[in-house]
Amino acid sequence: MRNLKIILLITVITSIIAGYTMQIYVPEKKLDERVYLQEVAPDIKFSEKKSNPPHYKSNEGIVAFNTYDITPSIRGYAGPIKVLLALSPDGEITGIKILEHKETKNYVHYMERPEYLKKFLGKNVNDTFEIDKDIDGISRATVSVEAMARTVRESSRIVASNVLNLNVRHEGGKETFSTEWIIYILIFSLSFVFYFITRKSKKHLRIRDLSLVLSIPVIGLYLSSPFSILHVFNLLMLRPSSAYLWYVIIISTLISIIIAGRFYCGWLCPFGALSEFIGRLPFRKWSIPVETDDRWRELKYILLGLISIIVFTSRRVEFGNYETYVTLFSFHGNYLTWSLVVITLLANVKIERFWCRYLCPVAALTGMLSRKDSGYVSRHDCPVGNKPMPLISECIRCNRCYKGSE
Numbered sequence: 158m159r160n161l162k163i164i165l166l167i168t169v170i171t172s173i174i175a176g177y178t179m180q181i182y183v184p185e186k187k188l189d190e191r192v193y194l195q196e197v198a199p200d201i202k203f204s205e206k207k208s209n210p211p212h213y214k215s216n217e218g219i220v221a222f223n224t225y226d227i228t229p230s231i232r233g234y235a236g237p238i239k240v241l242l243a244l245s246p247d248g249e250i251t252g253i254k255i256l257e258h259k260e261t262k263n264y265v266h267y268m269e270r271p272e273y274l275k276k277f278l279g280k281n282v283n284d285t286f287e288i289d290k291d292i293d294g295i296s297r298a299t300v301s302v303e304a305m306a307r308t309v310r311e312s313s314r315i316v317a318s319n320v321l322n323l324n325v326r327h328e329g330g331k332e333t334f335s336t337e338w339i340i341y342i343l344i345f346s347l348s349f350v351f352y353f354i355t356r357k358s359k360k361h362l363r364i365r366d367l368s369l370v371l372s373i374p375v376i377g378l379y380l381s382s383p384f385s386i387l388h389v390f391n392l393l394m395l396r397p398s399s400a401y402l403w404y405v406i407i408i409s410t411l412i413s414i415i416i417a418g419r420f421y422c423g424w425l426c427p428f429g430a431l432s433e434f435i436g437r438l439p440f441r442k443w444s445i446p447v448e449t450d451d452r453w454r455e456l457k458y459i460l461l462g463l464i465s466i467i468v469f470t471s472r473r474v475e476f477g478n479y480e481t482y483v484t485l486f487s488f489h490g491n492y493l494t495w496s497l498v499v500i501t502l503l504a505n506v507k508i509e510r511f512w513c514r515y516l517c518p519v520a521a522l523t524g525m526l527s528r529k530d531s532g533y534v535s536r537h538d539c540p541v542g543n544k545p546m547p548l549i550s551e552c553i554r555c556n557r558c559y560k561g562s563e
């Protein structure tokens with residue numbers, strides 16, 4: 158297993174270097190804005206692209222532009238959301254099309270629909286574009302929707318002022334104060350305190366169930382932000398989000414790995430929680446020989462290695478999106494991904510924490526980075542079916558078997 162982890166680490170580093178330096182990439186569909194001008198302003202003939210700020214202008218005074226040219230620093234969950242906008246001479250939005258984004262499709266599919274984008278039409282550049290007031294919010298895609306509203310508002314005001322010579326409001330629209338990152342910090346801190354309590358005393362082991370129960374509605378359904386391998390891919394490819402929640406999830410998970418190994422898997426992962434509760438149903442579990450179980454556990458590292466090669470060399474994060482919880486908590490997928498969700502959940506009836514044990518890329522990553530702790534010896538009711546004296550990379554820190562507790 159140690160050799161496998163070393164190979165995985167070398168694979169990831171080599172793939173990142175290859176992706177950066179050798180330009181091995183799968184070309185994305187080349188973006189030609191001019192092709193889409195007809196979609197945002199039908200039957201209008203535009204000039205060549207002009208500068209300061211970059212825009213196209215028609216004889217009728219209609220202006221079209223790519224918001225990314227004007228406000229490149231506004232980012233959604235996984236990078237900028239590039240929008241092609243058309244403005245009338247009096248500063249009204251008359252056409253809109255999302256050109257490109259790298260947000261997780263499962264979460265933002267509704268945002269891309271024409272019926273949703275229509276809500277921006279007719280808005281004036283001096284409107285505030287407030288979410289849930291001027292523009293509908295989309296649950297499970299708050300960060301992306303806010304980023305799109307901001308990029309539309311700020312870029313259109315700059316163009317209206319500099320190209321159309323209109324008077325525009327200079328104060329930003331009222332930013333929606335996001336409480337999501339605070340909620341995440343609260344649930345993380347609470348669970349971390351519980352973790353240390355259960356490490357001290359076995360009398361309180363049941364409080365872990367409270368963290369697991371909370372993680373499903375809060376992290377899974379409300380925040381829709383389980384820690385995902387996509388966070389790591391975006392981070393390593395230097396494509397950070399501008400959302401606090403994104404940073405909070407990454408930093409808290411990193412801290413927890415350094416201090417408590419796979420704490421996230423055992424206490425906060427909503428898919429892990431769901432799997433564990435299904436696994437507690439009173440059905441006899443399959444007895445899997447230790448050697449077979451060990452061999453199958455290596456599969457998650459191999460999968461993570463393969464996916465890393467594909468993602469880093471192609472520089473396309475979406476190729477790494479095979480996590481079942483993304484489908485489940487975004488409520489969006491196809492027949493194949495939904496089948497995978499159902500199979501991986503039902504499998505827990507016979508094999509404890511089936512997905513976490515054999516397939517989860519986050520389990521592989523957090524396991525690989527876990528520090529040694531010889532206090533964990535496993536016991537008959539280990540929630541991940543660990544053998545006695547397990548590898549620390551397979552322990553999700555439920556603390557049931559921790560030797561140091563009374």
Ligand code: SF4
Nearest residue numbers: 539552553555556558
């Ligand atoms: S090895 Fe011990 S602490 Fe780790 S998951 Fe199993 S029972 Fe829990």
